[in-house]
Amino acid sequence: MARSSIIAIGASAGGVAALRSLAAALPSTLSAPILVVLHIGAYRSELPALLNAAGPLSAKHAEDGEAIYPGHIYVAPPDRHLIVADGRLRLLRGPKENCARPAIDPLFRSFAESYGPGAVGVVLTGNLNDGTLGLLEIKRCGGVAIAQDPTDADYPEMPRSAAEHVALDYCLPLAEIPKLLVELVDRKGGRDVAMPKNSSQRDGQEPEIIDSRTFERPLTVTCPDCGGALKRFEVGSIVKFGCHIGHSYTAENMAAAQFEEMEKVMRAAVRFLNERAEFCLQMAEHGWDGKPDASNDWHAASKQALDRAYKLRDLVEQDWLTPETSHQLALTLDGYEQTRLPG
Known part of the structure; x- marks a missing residue:
């Protein structure tokens, strides 16, 4: 041994x-x-x-x-x-x-x-x-x-x-x-x-995930409406997703609904951070438990929450890649061009 x-x-x-x-x-x-x-x-x-x-x-x-x-x-x-x-x-x-x-x-x-x-x-x-x-x-x-x-x-x-x-x-x-x-x-x-x-010593192999910083692929994709597991199926050339409750989406609608839900959650997180900043500021201003050090800690916590709220808001408001809308636009334009072809 x-x-x-x-x-x-x-x-x-x-x-x-x-x-x-x-x-x-x-x-x-x-x-x-x-x-x-x-x-x-x-x-x-x-x-x-x-x-x-x-x-x-x-x-x-x-x-x-x-x-x-x-x-x-x-x-x-x-x-x-x-x-x-x-x-x-x-x-x-x-x-x-x-x-x-x-x-x-x-x-x-x-x-x-x-x-x-x-x-x-x-x-x-x-x-x-x-x-x-x-x-x-x-x-x-x-x-x-x-x-x-x-x-x-x-x-x-x-x-x-x-x-x-x-x-x-x-x-x-x-x-x-x-x-x-x-x-x-x-x-x-x-x-x-x-x-x-x-x-660098692992013989070129994929490093094992030990620090929770890389996401594993999820077992399934969930329904934006109810959170239930979605099943993927095809109807002709159309890809659809449906959950056991009965919600169903084409691929393009699924992507749009998923994005809308993601934005809602992220904006809720911005709100919570902003509220935390205000709460901590009030605690600092009212001299919580009468200790100067505690007041400084509350001020620092308020500033941290506000800084992170701004960063998250900036992240939400950045341009996001939306291939589903680009694909839909291409199909629409293609259909429009076909209607203009001489008979």
Whole structure:
């Protein structure tokens, strides 16, 4: 088994106590970085301070683009997925996964892609099954898969799911995991540690989507009227789309209806941003909670919302490509020319 070079840990319910216990048992000489995701949603997190107080390793909230150093604990901040890309930490406000942001699976997937056999993934206490698919990917790439013994976890569902679906290398009580991590990091035998890979090192293959910045093709196109799935069919040479409610469109009408709905949604977003700017400005002007710093924060939030409202409005009002109208115009002109041909 390869010697580990980097550790990622995921936890949910009961995770604060478990992570503090783990941090307390790790030595200051640990020669590997630790990346941590705890399901905290968008709420304020004091986890780095709690881990700093619990053990000798330095803990902090991860920052976008920062380098990764041994002997440090990097915690996913509120409302941001934490991933690894090109040897650095990235923070993304991508879609929620398993109803969570930050979620464990995005970190584990990027972790496996970047470090291969040098990666160690650990799933601790928690409900449901976030972390299972990511741990499976770590295992597939040659890394080490660890789960807390479900019978030892305050909330056993997450580690139980990992144990049921992944060929774990270790399934241990929480008290035994710190010693195992030290042994994996310090082990001298086995293969060399895998180095982080970047996109230029992937043999010309399409890079795996790990940062939620590229959209997958949707499974279907939905109805602009009701949101139901549309079925595509042809009547002679005419392409039509219809949903199970009964709404139907020719291709040209579908494109026009879709564009109209898109513009409506984007203009609604402009309105919400403008209203947020006004709300934050009112809070700043009324001296919310009597703290000068808070007033400055409200002013900054108002300015940010207004700036983004202007940018989105400019985007909506740009010229858009509308091949459906161009095609319809060409057909109309062609028909007009035919009526003028001599008989």
